[in-house]
Amino acid sequence: GPLNLAYVIYTSGSTGSPKGVGVAHGGLSNLIAAQLKLFRLDDARRVIQCSRPNFDAFMWECGMTLCSGAALHLLAPQSAGVDLADALIAGQVTTMTVLPSVLSLLRPEDFPHLETVIVAGEICPPSLAERWSGQVEFVNAYGPTEDTVCATCGVVGPLAGQRIPIGRPIANTQVYVLDGELGLAPIGVAGELYI
Incomplete structure (x- = not known):
């Protein structure tokens, strides 16, 4: 059922010690449903598996690919940036989720088949979004492991040097910016994001 455990994954420990997070089937199926709608995946799409199984983005990539009928292209565990570029070209990959720091090593003009690039896991520099958004649908995704990988997502267009927004909540998710007293x-006042 939706409350049963789908998987356990360890966080990076960015806010302290790494801890195991149990993710329920309801959260995983909600994420996949949102992805299928957001990224218009079907059996003609080819998605590259950039994440390792010990990272929550692994479920992001596998779930949306396998539930849409798209082809999943696997990278060898020891792959480096050059291997990624070769795999994108050889597999005529259309969809990729990648860290901005890895994407910065690639050039958009080298990948004519790439249609959708989703950045996540790090803050994306506006210059990187500017470089890629003219050729592909460029999506910024944000969310903690505890919220089943992703809580917000948004297509990024021309920014003129502005910070990249984290987008809007995915389906069946609500986010609020709260002050110190909850x-x-x-609008425009800093606070803490509650999902």
């Missing part, structure tokens, strides 16, 4: 923060 009240809604006014």
